[in-house]
Amino acid sequence: MSFKPVFLGTDIVLCAMLLVLLAYAWRVVVDANLRATWEKVFRDPTAFGAAIVLTMFAGVAAVDSVHFRRALPAAAGAAAGAAVAYEPRTESLLDLVLARQLATREVGYSRPLAYEGFSKIPVVRDGESVRIFPRLAFGGAHLTDPEAQWAGDVEMRAAIGLASGTVVALLAVLASALAIRRSHGGVAAALRDIAGDRTHLPLRAALLTFGVICLLAGPVVALMQEYHVFGTDRTGNDVFYQSLKSVRTAFVIGTLATVATLPFAIAFGVLAGYFRGWVDEVIQYLYTTLSSVPNVLLIAACVLMVQVYLDQHSEMFETGSERADVKIFLLCIILGVTGWATLCRLIRGETLKLRELEFVQAAAAFGVRPLRIMSRHIVPNVMHLVLITTVLGFSDLILYEAVLTYVGVGVDPSMNSFGGMINLARSQMSENPVVWWSFVAAFAFMVALVLAANLFADGVRDAFDPRARSFRPRLRRAAMS
């Protein structure tokens, strides 16, 4: 079976960002100062645990970012050299993993793990019309006598899942013990030190986090082979599938939109701070003007304009997902163009301080040109601000996406996103009886993602900006024991 890789705009940018991240990781390994600071981040148990959760989500987003289109089977009687036609649907690797969830579409609502539909339908039985709950076409379809078998089957699958989750978690514990056995004098001692939290990095917290993820994921994987773990929505789509697909949208918005602010914020901030005078005045005027418009309104105005433009140039896109992708891409750019004021202000302030310091003065005295001073001496020294703002902005943007999508200026409705799920959940919650599972699934995924991002961001901020206000509570040693 042949296929054609599809490179959506956001895929390329995500991939580029991954490469930049790897390059940065290499720098961290090489540079002793940076390594020490990052070690500080990871020595914080909360931040380390949050990083693991974030990595899991990032993995899902990455797998979902490899897109391709399958070739259609050649038409009968087509010439051998005829061009291969491709399916109009763009799939990702995640769709392959979740092929069953994608294929098993029911006719309507069904509860999590259900084997029958959510609402009764009339059927004719023995010449009489009765209203019964219909069996689902796929969920629990392997059960011959569901009423008797269902509970046992679900329990058995959940138990298998839990067991395999435990095995994976234990393997991870073992692997980390093996990795640190040198410095701790043998595997057994290493295990004891992990359990007693006496390791250099807080491995216990990290492994506990990983263990919880395994214990949650195990049963889900085991159950999703035959059931809809989080039920199905109005049109019978698997809610679990939607939640996983939404993770990528959240990541795209969270990362791309902050990255889009960086060129403006860094360039303008450094220029304003370094040159002062009229350059500073103009740049200050620019960002005051931008920030004087309420953000949602500004974004809404821009998105509306883009929408009208796209509607009138619909011939530009080959597939629906390309169109949706361009829309989310432009949304990120808009978020970037409208959102650089805060970071720019910070960088300007920092540059004003830096330019008076001796090393900058010395460089100027040696006749180094301004552009070079800025790129060599000032930009590297404001990077911690950039990093902190990027990490802090990530979770805010994920929350913002939900609001924007609700307002109607967010991502394309055809694209799975948390905002879209909440929007649907809102109408489902008012049905009778309540359809709660979409809501709960969106809530669980979103809170896990945003909470992890927030906790990680706090760790990064504490490590990189020791002068900043600390938001973390510290117990006195006595209170902890």
Add this chain to the structure above:
Amino acid sequence: MLNYLVRRVAYGALILIGVNLFTFFLFFNVNTPDDMARLNIGGKRVTQAQIDKWKAERGYDRPLYWNEKKSGVAKATDTVLWQRSISLFALDFGRSDSGRSVDIGHEIKTRMWVSLQLAVPVFILQVIASTSFALLLVFFRHSRIDFWGVVLCVLMLSISSLFYIIVGQFFFSRMLHLVPISGYVGGLDAIKFLLMPIGLSLLARLGSEARLYRAMFLEEIGKDYVRTARAKGLPEAVVLFRHVLKNALIPIITSAGAYLPYVFLGSLVFESFFGIPGLGAFVIEAITGQDFAIVRSMVFLGAVLYIASYIVIDLAYTWADPRVRLA
């Protein structure tokens, strides 16, 4: 002081010109008036005559920036840019683009009061609630109450405000039937409808605000005057509530003031979820109906309010801290 005010207002006017130019470019250059006309008239076959009529009705039939046909000053003044800008600066918002063609100024005047009914209590109660929660945490700092309080804050700020609204509507209206699920009436009965949105929007922002305030209070507590106060033998409560609270007012004003523009514009999401016919709901209706005249007016109004509220904040600084002199 007067000197300062005049300068601030002049700079504000300069910014408004910038905002106006920017929105004009966005709304008239990215999509030409012809596109707008086609969109608003709707339908597949739109004749040029219809478009011209639509444009003439709204005064969009002039050139955008420069009228070559006219002579003298009219070259600049007889353009869409000039006409729209002048009317905006006079706060005459004109009529909306959509079919119903409502009078925007009139709508804003009537809806503003509804918005204020929701937003003013939220604004005031927010400062009170966040300050008291933060002070509570600071009072019990380095203890379990503080620790779990901050954990609660982080959890609360990780939850989208949409979740608060949906859960709140579900429990208080559907399960307990305490308050109506949404809607609005004028007069005193409005309290019934406003109670839940006010409560929920307090809750939705409590996490982030209280955490920020807590950090600000802790910063103040490390200062010398606090040590002096303690050395005098003042009880901790007096130190906190009399000395620290007063000195932390400046950062509180800054952070609370950032929400001031939204007080007038209303909370977009809360108003539309609860069916409260304020300015926020007006904007959302305009966005979903693709009514650009309304969006443009609201962007301008938002900028005006932003500038006004920043002047108010500066004045509040002088009140909170006599050392601050506006010059």
